[in-house]
Amino acid sequence: MSIIGKSNPWTSSLPHELQSLDIASRLHVDSEAIKLASRDFGKMVQTIPSAILHPSSIKDITTLVKFSYNCSVPFSVAARGHGHSVKGQAMAESGVVVDMTSLNNYGNGTGIRVSWNPSLGFYADVGGGQLWIDVLMATLEHGLAPVSWTDYLYLTVGGTISNAGISGQSFLHGPQISNVYEMDVITGKGEYVTCSKHLNSELFYAVLGGLGQFGIITRARIALDRGPHRVKWVRMLYHDFSAFTRDQEHLISINGLDYIEGSVIMNQSPPNNWRSSFFPLSDQARIISLSNKHGIIYCLEVVKYYNELSNDTIDEELQGLLKGLNFLQGFMFKKDVSFVDFLNRVRSGELKLQSKGLWDVPHPWLNLFVPKSSIMDFNDGVFINIIHKQNKTTGPILVYPMHQNKWDDRMSAVIPDEETFYTIGLLHSSGVNDWEVLDQQNKEILQFCDKAGIKAKQYLPHYRTKKEWMNHFDSKWDIFQQRKAQFDPKMILSPGQRIFNSVLGVDSCV
Ligand SMILES: Cc1cc2nc3c(=O)[nH]c(=O)nc-3n(C[C@H](O)[C@H](O)[C@H](O)COP(=O)(O)OP(=O)(O)OC[C@H]3O[C@@H](n4cnc5c(N)ncnc54)[C@H](O)[C@@H]3O)c2cc1C
The missing domain is CATH 3.30.43.10 (Uridine Diphospho-n-acetylenolpyruvylglucosamine Reductase, domain 2)
Known part of the structure; x- marks a missing residue:
């Protein structure tokens, strides 16, 4: 350290x-x-x-x-x-x-309050230090819920809004920062300012994805929708990356699903991990044998929300949405769980790791946004030729697409300049003394992207030099500086x- x-x-x-x-x-x-x-x-x-x-x-x-x-x-x-x-x-x-999070103990306008007005519909005013899990539970009491999430809910509203807040709902609703109507912010001058698209809009867009550089968010007004009761949760396995991404891109282009993600399973890592223990024990042996056979397999993950009213039709509807996909025959797995259990799926993995002392370990993570046009090169160069070959990591690897048009370019968040791009999450854990090996691998991945002309952008970015930050923000650097x-x-x-x-x-x- x-x-x-x-x-x-x-x-x-x-x-x-x-x-x-x-x-x-x-x-x-x-x-x-x-x-x-x-x-x-x-x-x-x-x-x-x-x-x-x-x-x-x-x-x-x-x-x-x-x-x-x-x-x-x-x-x-x-x-x-x-x-x-x-x-x-x-x-x-x-x-x-x-x-x-200390503010949450007091009130003072920093709690969670659900309201409605004719122009916005339902929304929640939420303190910047509130955890998303608490926002979920408080809004569900009204039968409502935010539309855009992160995979893990023990993060604060201010923390994710300072980055973007992405998950399998982002293809449909955009990141969390696309679902904020208004904020109260304390600027670096100590001024307390309310901002929105229409009021102090420069500050509003600066703060969304602004990495905490322009103000401290004390309240965010967040879009809500009806909260479903249950979800149909499906995973399908592929060994062909192009079939996998083709199906992901198809699914984000049609209406009907509520969540689309994907992950990479390598033969060196178990099918289940802390991010979610989805696969039942009875199926694990044949999944492991599949990943041993191919070295790398890909897992497409989708969810359809539903309520009791659609109990009789939901399976047929889901079947229609998944028709024509090219996953490996016999490798579709289904679950039916409550909405809360689905959204809070990472928590049980966290608690398990905590009990074994494996949660509080170094996490040399690398998160990237990769343009769709380069995703095949990324698979060859990174998944196959770096990560699989070097066999250093067993952490979850995420890969799923989203649409550029769900992100407002006026926000500070940086994404690739392409209509569709993939989010890649290399969520490594390491022993206390060997995180540098994975950190070095991350550097190698970034160097590979540079050399291969892959115009990837870091999500949750980390750089050492001003030049790297200028490259990261690219055409947004001037405005980022002016706003600072x-x-x-x-x-x-x-x-x-x-x-x-x-x-x-x-x-x-x-
Ligand atoms: C297990 C795990 C799973 C994750 N899953 C996802 C995921 O699915 N999707 C995703 O998008 N991200 C995910 N993340 C990343 C996460 O969104 C970021 O790390 C986020 O910054 C964490 O929120 P935090 O509340 O802990 O913020 P912190 O780490 O405390 O802060 C992050 C940054 O925001 C600033 N900041 C914090 N609060 C405020 C505020 N109120 N006003 C202004 N600036 C503020 C801080 O100064 C800092 O610069 C995950 C992280 C973990 C550990």
């Missing part, structure tokens, strides 16, 4: 005047608090902050940011959602980390992303 920063009697790292503010009692400097905020899910970097703020209100956060803004040498401030980044993105070296100058001119917010030079230091405040 690389350690950035030094040990920190905060009194020497932060301006003394901070102690006289009324938030002082909610600034924690004890070693437990510091330890928590200096680590994340990735377990690969450690960055030591000077203090952690456990805000009891939105005003606590505006006070903190305004104070830093008015210092002659401002200190950095990072909102921390659930700390599920993998490379220190929610950390703040020598600065203050704001634990956004407008909303966080002193570069206070989310320094752990390492996009702009972070501001550090001690000095007096004006």
